[in-house]
Amino acid sequence: xxxxxxxxxxxxxxxxxxxxxxxxxxxxxxxxxxxxxxxxxxxxxxxxxxxxxxxxxxxxxxxxxxxxxxxxxxxxxxxxxxxxxxxxxxxxxxxxxxxxxxxxxxxxx
Amino acid sequence: xxxxxxxxxxxxxxxxxxxxxxxxxxxxxxxxxxxxxxxxxxxxxxxxxxxxxxxxxxxxxxxxxxxxxxxxxxxxxxxxxxxxxxxxxxxxxxxxxxxxxxxxxxxxxxxxxxxx
Numbered sequence: 194x195x196x197x198x199x200x201x202x203x204x205x206x207x208x209x210x211x212x213x214x215x216x217x218x219x220x221x222x223x224x225x226x227x228x229x230x231x232x233x234x235x236x237x238x239x240x241x242x243x244x245x246x247x248x249x250x251x252x253x254x255x256x257x258x259x260x261x262x263x264x265x266x267x268x269x270x271x272x273x274x275x276x277x278x279x280x281x282x283x284x285x286x287x288x289x290x291x292x293x294x295x296x297x298x299x300x301x302x
Numbered sequence: 303x304x305x306x307x308x309x310x311x312x313x314x315x316x317x318x319x320x321x322x323x324x325x326x327x328x329x330x331x332x333x334x335x336x337x338x339x340x341x342x343x344x345x346x347x348x349x350x351x352x353x354x355x356x357x358x359x360x361x362x363x364x365x366x367x368x369x370x371x372x373x374x375x376x377x378x379x380x381x382x383x384x385x386x387x388x389x390x391x392x393x394x395x396x397x398x399x400x401x402x403x404x405x406x407x408x409x410x411x412x413x414x415x416x417x418x
Contacts, residue, residue: 225405227406231345234339234391234412234414235411235412236306236393236395236409236410236411236412237345237393237395237409238409239406239407239408239409242406280345286405287333287350287397287399287405288358289335289347289350289358289360290337290345290347290395290407291347292344292345292346293344294344
């Protein structure tokens with residue numbers, strides 16, 4: 194079973210920041226936090242990952258709390274194309290990804 | 303940008319027939335994976351493959367399933383005798399074991415398998 198808890202769904206206005214929370218209170222010291230998304234029934238798309246420091250790339254920012262028990266994925270300026278299911282996954286090394294149900298983000302014009 | 307390629311995009315087969323789903327991983331990747339997603343359900347791990355052998359498999363990956371890397375580029379999933387419940391999207395993924403993208407799994411677009 195997935196070790197993370199995410200809200201089932203969220204809405205975001207186009208052009209605004211989308212903040213997607215994730216709880217992972219049982220995360221181990223060697224586990225990273227990964228975020229993927231799935232647009233319709235396409236293959237999961239990697240977004241970003243981190244261990245304990247905040248991370249930013251061209252797609253998003255990842256904020257991890259100091260105790261590492263939760264994190265937030267931030268899409269700074271959401272567009273309609275960001276409508277997708279977003280998965281927060283904790284994993285160590287090259288272990289298999291365990292997908293939960295994720296958060297269905299709807300970006301509204 | 304390198305990507306994982308899967309063929310065919312859609313496979314229709316009769317129950318009891320054998321199917322082979324094909325994947326071309328990203329060229330310098332050494333870890334390969336198969337996942338599946340039954341319609342409306344979660345993405346589920348099937349098997350991982352490294353150094354020409356299975357490194358991990360789930361309970362779903364029973365004797366009906368097998369994987370192979372027949373040459374230097376392809377990675378295949380074979381279902382020996384398909385059942386109706388094998389109908390799903392099958393995703394291939396690959397990852398590198400070193401470098402800035404170490405351990406990041408990149409997924410293909412998937413093969414939709416329909417068993418009639």
